[in-house]
Amino acid sequence: MPEASGQESSGQGLKVAVIGGGVAGLAAALALRDRARALGVDLAVTVFEKDTETGGNLRTLNQGGWQFEWGPNGFLDNEPATLRLVDRLGLRPRLLRSSDATRRRFLLVNGKLQEIPLSPKAFLSSKMLSTRGKLRMAGELLVPGRRDLGRAAVDITTDETIDRFGERRLGREFANVMLDPMVKGVFGGESKQLSLAAAFPRMVELEREHGGLFRAMIALGREKRRKGRRTDAGPTxxxxxxxxxxxxxxxxxxxxxxxxxxxxxVRGADVAAITRMADGWRVSCSIDGYSVSWPSGEQGGFTAVLDAAPSHAAARHTAALDPALSADLAAIPYAPMAVIALGYPRDKVDHDLNGFGLLVPGQEKRTALGVLWSSSIFPGLAPDGRVLLRCMAGGAGNPGAMTLSDDELVKRMLADLGPLLGLRGEPELVNIIRHGRAIAQYVPGHLARLAAIDAAAARHGSLWFAGSAYRGIAVNACVKESEMVADKILAALTGARPQSAEVAR
Ligand SMILES: Cc1cc2nc3c(=O)[nH]c(=O)nc-3n(C[C@H](O)[C@H](O)[C@H](O)COP(=O)(O)OP(=O)(O)OC[C@H]3O[C@@H](n4cnc5c(N)ncnc54)[C@H](O)[C@@H]3O)c2cc1C
Known part of the structure; x- marks a missing residue:
């Protein structure tokens, strides 16, 4: 840790409460401390975490030589925030890059595995879409850009679903075969139920700036060639x-x-409410079954509160403070998801598993949403001579899967995936993790709801929200938002100039 600045003193300085010790809350707390130290501001942070362990969804489980993830199985390097954090924490030597084979990804189309083509030429000769579907896709060049793009936060009637966007620009077949499984894989969601502007804002930007996706690809490709940038990392x-x-x-x-x-x-602190008192904020929580008001007694309250718990928990924390704000937070839906880890001896799996895994479009009518070939992505997750598969079921489109017994879930995964991968015999490892509320769903109206939440928080002053419920569900997005919100808090409390480029703008 860097030495504390001479101007810092532990005493009656600023005090910030962070609720939730997932990656968002922890990253925000650290960013607050780092920035305060750099500015010479006396600022203390208290993180309240409900569970006895911090980390939220980021948990790694080990069982008899197998290693599998409770939540995310990794993060992408297309955005530098998490890599910056990795360096800040001195974790670069432990960083693992996924194997190159993971560029190969598969979809189930009409009951058969199809490799997703990586070049236009390969796409044309693939069996991914019918000739008619490919022609319709090519027609994207002729589809005019919508004129009302970029207004979803202020005019909800312009908030288009991902499915509608896909159909409008690239055709119904593309939307069903390629977009639907991608949305299931990323959000555990349904493309017909999610807002394009909230879930994939870049797509809206591309259409707005270039008039269409192919036009955007051509323009961006030209620019990359002009600047001589490497393009082999792929868009994601x-x-x-x-x-x-x-x-x-x-x-x-x-x-x-x-x-x-x-x-x-503070671990094991289940926050029930936040209250605004004359001398600052109080956090009411339950610790070991005792109700506690924090800070206690004569010490002044918190100067600011950042609620980085899931939005449904933040809704409870703010219910008495501001019922309308609480209702907006409670209205953000979450999709459930079951993650089923299956381990097999290598010689009991016919498929070479040379790739990332496969996704299943809804039209294939399976229980499995997809399967990642985990031990191909990061070797070392399975004991020698074994392979690890990570299957997913449930999601917004099939919440009923969550009510299936463990045996039934495994049976369905094997029925759906066994013949495709040539799985023989019973799995050697089975581990099922059920996430009742796995991933926030950015439904149409999400951006307008965020605007209302921001306005309410601003009215209260010194109240902020962060986490995957708001502006990006990925680990990267959470870390980036945490850095930005830490900047905003310091700017509001001290008048300091924000460090993050995005906030400074
Ligand atoms: C199955 C699954 C797979 C995923 N895969 C990926 C992936 O491959 N890549 C990727 O980038 N992202 C992935 N994600 C998303 C990623 O996990 C989230 O973006 C990230 O974990 C969100 O972090 P968070 O801190 O916002 O929320 P959380 O991790 O949910 O943390 C919130 C914390 O708040 C605490 N809390 C709740 N209520 C209270 C309370 N009343 N008082 C105090 N504390 C409270 C919780 O205990 C928790 O620790 C996946 C998610 C799931 C569920």
Whole structure:
């Protein structure tokens, strides 16, 4: 840890409460401390985490030589925020890059596995879409751009679903075969139920700036060639994790905070409410079954509160403070998801598993949403001579799958995927993780709802929200937003100039 600045003193300085010790809350707490130290501002942070362990969804489980993830199996390098954090925590030596084979991805189309083509030429000769579907796709060049793009936050009637966008620009077949499974894979969601502007804002920008997707690809390709940039990372970047799994990131964050005299992480503190008192904010929580008001007694309250718990929990925290704000937070839906880890001896799997995995479009009518070939992505997750598969079921489109028994879930995964991958016999490892509320769903109206939440928080002053419920569900997005919100809090409390380029703009 860098030395504390001479101007800092532990005493009656600024005090910020951060609710939720997932990656968003921990990253925000550390960013607050780092920026305060750099500015010489006396600022203490208290993180309240409901569970006895910090990390939220980022948990890595080990069982008899197998290693599998509770939540995210990695993060992409297409956005630098998480990599910056990795360096800040000294974790670069433990960073793992996914194997090159993961560029190969598959879809189930009409009951058969099809490799997703990586070039236009390969696409034309693939069996991914019918000739008619390919022609319709090519017609994207002729589809005029919508004139009302970019207004979803202020005019909800312009908030188009991902499916509608796909059909309008690239045709019904493309929307069903390619967009639908991609949305299931990323959001556990339904393309017919999610807002393009909230879930994939870049797509809206591309259409707005270039008039269409192919036009955008051509223009961006030309620019890349002109600037001589490498283009081989693909549009989505390269997946990374750690030697030891994703828990390494949140453990590193928690360690950095635990070692900081001006930061406190209170584990096992289930926050019930936040209250605005004359001398600042009080956080009411339950610790070991006792109701506690924090800070207690005569000490002044918190100067600011950042609620980085899931939005449904933040809704409870703000219910008495501001019922309308609480209702907006509660209205953000979450999709459930079951993650089923299956381990097999290598010689009991016929498929070479040389790739990332496969996704299943809804029109294929399976219980499985997809399967990642985990031990191909990051070798070392399975014992020698074994392979690890990570199957997903449920999602917004099939919440009923969550009510299936463990045996039935495994049976359905094997029925759906066994013949495709040539799985023979019973799996050697089965581990099922059920996420009742896995991933926030950015439904149409999400951006307008965010605007209302921001306006309400601003009215209260010194109240902020962060986490995957708001402006990006990926780990990267959460880390980036946490840095930005830390900047905003410091700017509001001290008048300091924000460090993040995005906030400074
Ligand atoms: C199955 C699954 C797979 C995923 N795969 C990927 C992936 O491959 N790549 C990727 O980038 N992202 C992925 N994600 C998304 C990623 O996990 C999230 O973006 C990230 O974990 C969100 O972090 P967070 O801190 O916002 O929320 P969380 O991780 O949910 O943390 C919130 C914290 O708040 C705490 N809390 C809740 N209520 C209270 C309370 N009342 N008082 C105090 N604390 C409270 C919780 O215990 C928790 O620790 C996946 C998610 C899931 C569920």
């Amino acid at each position: 970047g390269v997946l990374h994790s750690f030697d030891g799994g994703m828990a390494v990131l949140v453990d590193g964050l928690a360690r950095a905070l635990d070692e900081d005299a001006q930061a406190e992480v």
